[in-house]
Amino acid sequence: QSALTQPASVSGSPGQSITISCTGTSSDVGYSNYVSWYRQDPGKAPKLMMFDTSFRPSGVSDRFSGSKSGNTAYLTISGLQAEDEADYYCSSYTGNNILHYVFGSGTRVTVL
Amino acid sequence: QVQLVQSGAEVKKPGSSVNVSCNTSGGTITSYTLSWVRQAPGQGFEWMGRIIPLLGLTNYAQQFHDRVTLIADKSTNTAYMALSSLRSEDTAMYYCARRRGNWFDLWGQGTLVTVSS
Numbered sequence: 172q173s174a175l176t177q178p179a180s181v182s183g184s185p186g187q188s189i190t191i192s193c194t195g196t197s198s199d200v201g202y203s204n205y206v207s208w209y210r211q212d213p214g215k216a217p218k219l220m221m222f223d224t225s226f227r228p229s230g231v232s233d234r235f236s237g238s239k240s241g242n243t244a245y246l247t248i249s250g251l252q253a254e255d256e257a258d259y260y261c262s263s264y265t266g267n268n269i270l271h272y273v274f275g276s277g278t279r280v281t282v283l
Numbered sequence: 284q285v286q287l288v289q290s291g292a293e294v295k296k297p298g299s300s301v302n303v304s305c306n307t308s309g310g311t312i313t314s315y316t317l318s319w320v321r322q323a324p325g326q327g328f329e330w331m332g333r334i335i336p337l338l339g340l341t342n343y344a345q346q347f348h349d350r351v352t353l354i355a356d357k358s359t360n361t362a363y364m365a366l367s368s369l370r371s372e373d374t375a376m377y378y379c380a381r382r383r384g385n386w387f388d389l390w391g392q393g394t395l396v397t398v399s400s
Contacts (some may be wrong), residue, residue: 198394199383204387216378216393222386260327264385269345272318274328 174199174273175261182281183251191278193244193261195275201242205264208246210257211277215262221246253282258271285310287317287379287391294397298365303394305379312360313337316382319353319364319374322393332363333382369398 176194183189193200193208200206204224209217219228219239224244234249244263248255261275290304307315316331332343336355343351352365362379377394380387 180385203385216390217380217387219386219388222384222388225306228388243287258306262386268342269348270330271333271342271344272320272330274320274330276327 175263175275177259177261177275177278179276180279180281182283183248184283185251185253187251187282188247188249189251190248191246191259191261191280193246193263193275195242195244195263195273197242198244198259198267199263199265200239200244202266204239206237206239206244207262208235208244209260209262211260212257220259248280251282254280256280273275284388285381287381287389289377289379289391289394292395292397294399295369297398297400298372299369300365301369301396303366303377303379303396305362305363305364305380305391307360307362310360312355312362313357317353317355317362318380318382318387319351320378320380320387322378323372323375326375328378331364346397366396369396371398374398 191224206224208221211217224239225237238245258277260277286308288306288308316335319331334341334353341353350367354361379391381389
């Protein structure tokens with residue numbers, strides 16, 4: 172059972188905006204801004220899409236944005252494109268020494 | 284261009300151990316902190332532990348700490364994850380990942396470990 176809760180699926184039409192939520196607790200998501208997001212295509216390794224809640228790595232489209240409110244983080248994809256179809260996972264640093272990082276259950280993004 | 288190159292798939296019997304390697308191709312392992320993360324079929328990710336090869340420092344997630352060992356061979360730029368007392372629930376894809384700040388910016392291709400009698 173994953174530590175962070177994400178919706179199993181989110182869908183949208185091309186050009187629309189969608190938002191994926193990632194809900195944790197005050198011990199992880201709410202603890203700091205150290206939330207990151209990863210994209211995973213079938214059979215592939217994850218790819219970093221967002222770090223420190225709202226920072227995009229070089230090469231990631233500015234259609235992706237991140238935010239956080241309390242114990243919930245969000246990844247928004249604007250101008251949805253067919254190529255955005257994939258599984259998306261959030262992760263949070265916890266600050267405790269027995270489990271440094273926790274991950275979300277994953278969200279399948281479907282472009283209708 | 285640094286890549287993390289992992290060893291191939293393994294099939295193991297319950298109760299046995301597995302050793303997965305991760306080579307920092309194109310880079311020096313002592314420049315990095317490496318974590319190991321696993322993903323059971325159709326599931327999310329679990330952080331297992333991390334190693335700082337420069338310092339020889341390791342930290343393990345509590346649920347794995349008595350079964351997992353992380354080491355790094357600086358001479359070959361290779362990190363190893365050993366998991367013992369395997370059970371069917373350990374069937375998963377195992378990844379090494381480079382930590383930057385508090386995120387993982389580079390991942391290995393994954394090593395599938397199947398535990399089956």
